[in-house]
Amino acid sequence: MVNLIWALLAIFGIVYAAFQGTMKEVNEAIFSTIDDAVMITLTMMGVLIFWLGLMKIAEAAGILRGLAKAFRPLVKRIFPEIPDGHPAMGYILSNMTANFFGLGNAATPLGLKAMREMKELHGKDYASRSMITFLAINTSSITIIPTTVIAIRMKYGSVDPTAIVGTTIAATCISTMGALIIDRYFYWRRTKGREM
Numbered sequence: 349m350v351n352l353i354w355a356l357l358a359i360f361g362i363v364y365a366a367f368q369g370t371m372k373e374v375n376e377a378i379f380s381t382i383d384d385a386v387m388i389t390l391t392m393m394g395v396l397i398f399w400l401g402l403m404k405i406a407e408a409a410g411i412l413r414g415l416a417k418a419f420r421p422l423v424k425r426i427f428p429e430i431p432d433g434h435p436a437m438g439y440i441l442s443n444m445t446a447n448f449f450g451l452g453n454a455a456t457p458l459g460l461k462a463m464r465e466m467k468e469l470h471g472k473d474y475a476s477r478s479m480i481t482f483l484a485i486n487t488s489s490i491t492i493i494p495t496t497v498i499a500i501r502m503k504y505g506s507v508d509p510t511a512i513v514g515t516t517i518a519a520t521c522i523s524t525m526g527a528l529i530i531d532r533y534f535y536w537r538r539t540k541g542r543e544m
Contacts (some may be wrong), residue, residue: 415445426528427478429469436465440482447489450516452496459486477496477499477535484531488523491516 365374384431407413423441430436440463463479469509475483494516501509 388500394499415441415448419444426481429476429478430466431469434465434469436462436469436478439465443486444489445488448492450491450493450495450497455486455489480527480535481531484527485524488527489520490524491520 359539362374365371392484419441420437423437423444424430424432427437427440430440439458443455443458443462446452446458459482462482466479466482470479490511494512496507497512497516500510
């Protein structure tokens, strides 16, 4: 649906520009935007490759396993429906670790695998409690190193691209706590409604 909306907006904008005689400005905007997009992608690619490499080193050194082990009791309390040793738990922990280091692009495939495992575990056509909770946490995820934003700030010549780290940690902690509180509130409301 979102793709259809974007396509209609683009078509409407081009047709409107053609009738208004501003196609030259539209073409200039398209090509300058493409140039910016390519440059941002190349800048981000370097930073993401660096951090993904660092994640691989951390994985080989056992740091990620240690983080996953440290977070396992907390994650188990957040996702009580998932049995011990289920593959979904491993994917959830890996996704959360990748998001923790600001690697949203690397976290996405892990998140999709976690959702697939939880769907198989649930076995129904609608989202389970764990799937909803995971989506809320994944969307708000606590981040200590916002690599994507740092890469964009570096591309545009920021004097101190890492100055946002402190505010990012505070903002993502608050957003994750808010997501968990709202998730638990609606779960409580839904189960209370079933009892009545």
